[in-house]
Amino acid sequence: MALFSRRPKNSDDEPSRPDRDEVTDAASADGASADVAEPDATADPAASVGISMSSYRGLGAAGSAEKPAAAPPAPAVRGEESVSASAETMPGLRDNILLRESLKRMPDQPQPQDLLELARQLLQGHLYLRVKGDARALIAEGKGLPLAVATMGDKKYALAYSSGAALTASVRADGDADTSAVAQSTMSVLRHVLAGDTEGLVLDPASAPARAVIPRALIERMLQSADENLAIKTVLAAPRTEATAAAVVDALTRAPMWVAVNRADENSPFGVAQGRAEDGSRYLEVFSHPLEVAAMRREDRSAPITAAQLAATLAGDEGLTGVLVDPRGPWIRLSRGELAPVLALGE
Template sequence: MALFSRRNKSDSDDASADRPDSTIEPGEQPVDPAGPSDATPAAQQAPAAPTVGISMSSFRGVGAGPENPSAPPLSARPSARQPGPMEAPEAPETVQGLRDNALLGIALAEIKDQPEPAQLLNVARQLLQGHVFLRVKGDARALLAEGKDLPLAVANRGDEQLVLAYSGGMALRASVEADGDHDTSAMGQPVMALLQHVLGGSYAGIVLDPASGDNRAVLPKALLERMVAEVDPELRIKTALCETRDETTASTIVDAMVAEAPMWIAVAQTEEGGPVGVAESRSAGGERYLEVFTHPLELLALGRGDQPLPVKPLQLAKALAGDAELTGVLIDPAGPWIRLTRDELAPVIALAAEDTAPTS
């Protein structure tokens, strides 16, 4: 059964068509109804797609020594943003039966005036945590029971349409209060379902929390495409990081790592013409943790200038097996984050031994 409806621009308005949301006003919201122009602030444009200009052979593979054996490891440099909390905050239930996406709400709350590119990257990475709220014209349950598509709220930008999504119930209520249309329903949807719907249609992007003053953001289709192209479709590690932690959290993440959930490391050249280093974090006690990221956005949002480089489980296993002084890994330092010790990473490290075991 379809959860979403699509229409051509030539289709007439009816009860099953996506509808414009009147909370998007000319000159007031970040979506310009007149369409893009030279006067559009740069912060509202799609950030340039990040590129990785360093190949694995540049530093002889993860775990291999640098060309200059005396070169120290690359310690993580100060970030442009403060690391987030280790665990996600408890999400309130502002709509009965639906919890807010607290991480996305916090990221949007950082925006003041026009959003900076780094702030949009932070919003984009937190959008990948969990779910969003959608606004549906009419009674969503009744429409589904009747087998009808759900007419989602959209914003118009010239000839383009952008889907409206919300971090929580309060943001959605702000839209209802702004336009007075109370014939509306709130529906929670996994974020991947929303992204696939947007990218599968003719939409130009997503508007998040459109009636929340400065705390709103526009994510263009080009950025959404990059997000989906490099994400784990099942969001295995990200989901474990944003849920309440228990004794199974570490093993759940390690299992996902062994099963080849996408991972990245941070690499940079220590000096012009010098060796390429892999970033690691160090605790106050001097413990060394290799930094690992679930998506390039997790690294780029830190604003350190490092390059994301994909890493396979076997490469990570060899890095840990080849350096006994590595305490473990630190996943997604921007938060929510987790440190995993060598003992917890034993199934990953075992991949290195299996790779070198003689075959009969």
């Protein structure tokens, strides 16, 4: 928790709240839509969790409802193995590094795939909220910490921040230094957004172009398929230690997970996506959320898989060296030996 000390306001600068002028246009978020089917373990893989991103754009994007031209297929480039960026941009506040860095990569006119990439990184770690007064005192008194809200036209959006730098930019923008910052888990914030009457969440509103709108419809779909504890993603986002592999394997034994499936044509059987290491060894690709599959920019669909089914798959193909978890990054590669607790579930 950090308190911003009060400072004199420059008389030449008119303090402004993040209203329509500050936050610019969110027309593109108004018509956003998502299609994420509920996982059905008994359904054909082609009918399982699919994600369609048609009109998600970020803050300040053109308000046209016209669907952007489909981008050419991109190679499934593996992401970074672990988080390596600096953890703090403001002393005493640990940034949500993955979300912060993803926001930095946001273009002035975000396309659907940009919001898809951002949404998957949002599903881990924490967010910061700005609270009027002393958050510590409010918590001690048992009072709630309502989300700050920005009004855009006749719609309201909740505000949250990925880093100390984003908080500082917000204080500079509105001139209200009599506020404090409090960290809350991402899942708590997203649930709070859905419990209210806002149309979605604005991330880092004063940090253009490193800011974005996450529409309510997308948040609903994100939470429908999310592990309540985000067990896999939380371990992968943390600093790597000798215990990381065992922690991921433990999460795989109890957390929901998905594989990427596809077929050459409607008459062909479905195949499950695999990755190859530099030495040619094969690894089954496993994902912590359907968004991770969609972010690979392939034509694959996501299909739920249980730990017992994963064990059976590995047992049925001795040529598989192990699994590759969340290849878009942060990722980890696990050998059969490390996967012993998972393999035991299939015996």
